[in-house]
Amino acid sequence: MNRPIKFLGLAASPRRNGNSTILLKEALRGAADAGADTELLLLNSYRFSGCLACDGCFKDGECVVNDDMQVIYKKILEADRLALAAPIFSMGLCSQAKAMIDRTQRFWSTRFILKRDVIPDKDRRPPRKGIFISVAGSGHKKVFDGALQVAKYFFLMLEAQFAGEYCYHEIDRKGDILNHPAILKEVYQAGYNLAGSTASLS
Secondary structure: OOOOOOEEHHHHHOOOOEEEHHHHHHHHHHHHOOOOOEEEEEEEHHHOOOOOOOOOOHHOOOOOOOHHHHHHHEEEEHHOEEEEOOEEEEEEEOHHHHHHHHHHHHHHHHHHHHHOOOOOHHHHHHOOEEEEEEEEOOOOOOOHHHHHHHHHHHHHOOEEEEEHHHEOOOOOOOOOOHHOOOHHHHHHHHHHHHHHHEEEEE
């Protein structure tokens, strides 16, 4: 029996409809038009702490902190495609994105301490893929460098191929991105392409 692929969008902006979230919604719209089952997850609607560096996940790959990250873990593990959208704050990822990524230390532990697959049934699923979407108020040519390294590491931990970055300078005030239809179109197409090749799975 066929099923659509699951495409999860992780919106990390502290603004409920910030510029990076608007772009993520366009990527999800493209993915839906390609036949994917899409979900938007607003990190700021969940309550979770940063990583406590307690090494509790070294035992069995599970995070011992019982908060809203447990819900987010489940959604991340079920997804076939992932899009992380986060604005740049102080030359790096916003704190909401960084806290979530730090809490995915449990997946690093599974892979590199316990030497196990994060996705046990990956042979029966499509190769996982993910993209990174970001905006920055600055025009500095290296403003995305640090965030990109962290985003790539995030997808590595999740056994997801890094499939592209969509990063845009000098987008700062709320709603600025709406003045850039070419960017909106580019990100829509990215979502469509990421979902389109395997939008129906057996």
